[in-house]
């Protein structure tokens with residue numbers, strides 16, 4: 077049915093089956109979105125890992141389609157984001173309709189000067205394919221297909237796994253185990269850990285279809301459209317002229333009936349009119365849950381992505397949060413393994429990403445309640461909001477068809493140093509993600525190109541004399557006119573003045589940026605002691 | 619004082635012709651069935667809430683209205 081050619085990646089007999097195993101520093105279970113991203117982020121820091129997946133191919137059907145800016149910035153470090161942008165559909169605007177009339181138009185990227193757009197729509201199987209391609213090139217990643225985890229024995233110094241392969245079972249020992257094995261996480265089940273949350277009963281029908289005529293680039297969302305008058309419909313474009321149409325069916329629909337091609341076609345025909353032609357790519361009826369583990373780590377077992385938390389699809393937060401999880405985890409785990417930070421640094425992974433999961437669940441639950449009101453008064457307010465939206469701009473903002481994924485804010489993290497200066501007009505405060513801007517360094521480029529695998533100190537310094545002393549292991553970015561910079565510093569020219577604007581940069585202003593591109597601290601003019609203290613905190617020594 | 623009254627919500631008269639306004643609200647619901655009343659009230663609340671614009675006042679009003687469901691506070 078699908079036009080996508082599913083490749084079958086080669087299974088290789090694991091050496092452990094022939095008695096040649098050794099203890100591994102990191103074993104990752106699950107090669108969906110989170111697992112390969114983590115393996116690549118660790119490899120970029122010189123950490124080897126074994127990446128296990130139970131099957132030998134990419135995501136069956138396109139689940140996640142909206143890949144957010146923040147995820148693209150992370151994947152760009154492995155050189156695959158450009159491929160995604162080129163293949164996918166860039167979109168920043170959307171339209172919300174009530175019945176047959178547009179009531180609200182939004183633009184997610186109101187300002188220019190970012191390397192990546194707000195969203196690129198690309199089917200999950202392509203994203204995974206590009207990730208797998210990079211993993212297979214990477215010597216530090218041992219990617220094992222058809223390796224299914226079936227048993228686990230956690231210990232104080234290591235974790236032992238039982239793995240099933242076409243050639244039989246073997247055991248593998250890991251210093252750290254990261255479970256990226258999805259919403260039905262085998263690791264979570266084997267350890268009998270709870271996954272509390274809320275179950276939603278509304279059913280949705282996804283029809284991914286390949287279309288031949290001119291397609292809209294925008295995201296479109298209808299409440300009560302003429303072609304589906306009792307409920308809502310979401311339309312998205314994907315690569316290869318594929319459209320995703322997502323029909324809200326309600327609680328009582330019969331999923332088997334709804335999935336029948338003739339019934340799907342009847343709905344689509346009403347939607348697209350008599351002349352349209354399409355082929356089916358993938359059809360699925362889904363319901364969803366919002367759940368979150370109480371702790372994201374148990375001893376030497378760490379959970380990330382859907383294994384640790386799930387949300388409704390409204391807002392495209394699931395996959396994007398999975399990627400942000402492992403980006404938060406990778407540098408911390410690498411530091412702990414290298415002995416440059418205490419193991420307690422990993423506690424901040426749990427607290428920061430649990431806060432993010434809470435924010436994602438809150439947002440997605442609010443969208444869900446708006447799209448599928450649970451009680452009559454909720455529906456009355458929803459419908460009143462829609463009715464007012466045509467004439468009253470304030471009501472348009474209340475229309476919640478999914479608050480789309482942006483990097484979550486992590487206020488109060490023990491790693492961050494709260495602002496000491498109080499005159500900030502703008503700029504990402506500690507606990508917020510850094511903001512991109514165009515810069516010149518020889519060739520053109522963007523700030524995101526210059527923030528690397530380690531901590532970065534970005535300093536607005538007209539002259540080298542304005543620079544603070546650079547702590548060891550920190551990369552310096554000097555925002556200045558010239559291209560000359562002292563040792564350890566890279567000079568960036570703020571071509572359009574946007575860096576100064578977006579960071580409220582004045583002579584002496586400095587930002588300490590974490591390897592996951594979150595701001596750890598900022599100052600108007602830091603002294604050596606302040607810098608050292610902030611860095612100690614941010615690396616778990618605080 | 620009633621529970622939760624922190625003072626942001628006005629408790630004394632703020633209308634020049636109170637009876638007129640009161641009756642205008644009631645009259646606006648005349649001839650509406652229950653479902654229409656609910657829809658009408660929802661729209662009215664949203665319009666007024668946005669006009670008020672103060673989250674503290676709104677939260678206090680929500681609590682006060684809740685109390686009025688049980689005939690109001692006894693311990694004032």
Ligand SMILES: Cc1cc2nc3c(=O)[nH]c(=O)nc-3n(C[C@H](O)[C@H](O)[C@H](O)COP(=O)(O)OP(=O)(O)OC[C@H]3O[C@@H](n4cnc5c(N)ncnc54)[C@H](O)[C@@H]3O)c2cc1C
Pocket residue numbers: 105106107108109110111128129130131139140141142143200223224225226256257258259261262263282362380381382383389391392393394395396397398
């Ligand atoms: C209809 C729908 C639409 C969505 N749309 C979006 C969207 O637009 N944007 C977005 O960001 N997210 C979206 N999501 C969510 C997104 O698909 C998930 O959040 C994302 O796949 C989570 O990634 P993950 O790596 O944590 O888990 P998964 O991608 O589920 O990967 C888990 C992997 O673990 C492997 N595995 C499982 N058990 C074992 C085992 N015992 N041994 C070895 N391997 C195992 C599986 O084979 C799988 O490859 C959507 C989801 C759905 C259902």
